[in-house]
Amino acid sequence: MEIGIVGLANSGKSTLFNALTRAGAASSSYPFSTKDANVGTVQVPDRRLDALFELFKPPKKVPSYIKFVDVAGLVQGASRGEGLGNKFLGTIREVDVIAHVVRCFRDPNVVHVLNSVDPLRDAEIVETELMLADLEAVEKMLDKNSGDLKSGKKEAKERQEKLEKLKALLAEGRFAGEAGYTAEETRDFNLLTTKPVFYAANTDEKPDPIMLGKLRDFAKARGIKLVEISAKIESELIELPEEEKRAFLKDMGEEYTGLEKMILAGKELLKIINFFTVGEDEVRAWTLRQGLKAPQAAGRVHTDMEKGFIRTEVYSVEDIEKYRDEKTLKEKGLIRSEGREYVIKDGDICFFKFSPH
Secondary structure, three states: OEEEEEEEOOOOHHHHHHHHHOOOOOOOOOOOOOOOOEEEEEEOOOHHHHHHHHHHOOOEEEOOEEEEEEOOOEOOOHHHOOOOHHHHHHHHOOOOEEEEEEEEOOOOOOOOOOOOOOHHHHHHHHHHHHHHHHHHHHHHHHHHHHHHHHOOOHHHHHHHHHHHHHHHHHHOOOOHHHHOOOHHHHHHHOOHHHOOEEEEEEEOOOOOHHHHHHHHHHHHHHOOEEEEEOHHHHHHHOOOOHHHHHHHHHHHOOOOOHHHHHHHHHHHHHOEEEEEEEOOOEEEEEEEEOOOEHHHHHHHHOHHHHHOEEEEEEEEHHHHHHHOOHHHHHHOOOOEEEOOOOEOOOOEEEEEEEOOO
16 A cells, blocks of 8 residues: 655645654755655554464564655645646655645744645645646646547547546546546546545644644545644654553543554555464465455465465454464354355455465
8 A cells, every 4th residue: 555645835744754654754844845755665553463473473473564655745836837746746646545734733933835824725725736737637648649539449539538527527626536437447547636535634732623623624524534643743652662652642542643543544545454364484464455355365465376266264363362272263163264255354364275276
């Protein structure tokens, strides 16, 4: 899973990126300190994987990973060449989910590009720039498609109809995702405004209830998920040992770190689950699209396992945590043998049986 981080210049994007990835990307209290796209890969924290590692005690624990991509902050007019942000939007076109960082804090030491903090205005500016960037991309694709259209190619006509519909929506100031096409139908276009998105409200240590409330209502009205996160607090949390981190969160009345909130938001939007494998050498977490079946899960481990899939033995992390050993699970009938039609569930532990080719 790849999450692209966008936002107005000086919204705290790069500070947040550094806190999430320990990458040491340039950040400052002045706009445009991010000159190049920053990329960082992070282990996905998973309490269930930790529990399996403690229980089975293999030599290795292999988590799943997430990639964050941070680009230069946008400004009004980025689509016309203002600032630096539009230059790097091509990098964001490749990600799976967009995290739109919105500044919800006041700090006289951190310059705002418009000299005032207004989360709704800032969010709308960024969204407008994304739509204008997509509109430009669609117009270029229409020009390129015109030659194929003249030659009478069937796929060119279908492509033209889609692109014209998308252009009309974008010209009205609406997201291309509102066209009603599936992700598969628009995948080749690689548009920013068809990607799943959530707001990351970057707050102070003590969130401003008015600013946050306005953004929350705005997000709800648009059907966009909102995650509250403080880049400043996240920078402190990343340095703490796990036990101290959890105690710190508990004192704040929080269950999850900002990193965990962003990962959960991304997984929810992409409908991604985790299953696990356990062996003598390692315990490992795997990601899978929700709704996929056992053979596809086996294919995540190795393509030969999907080709020669026979069945899988399955039990849940919850059950092994409760009863502590597989023998008890067998006695209680909690280890199941499932075939090709079994839909993998979040938290399944799978032992795949397959015929080598």
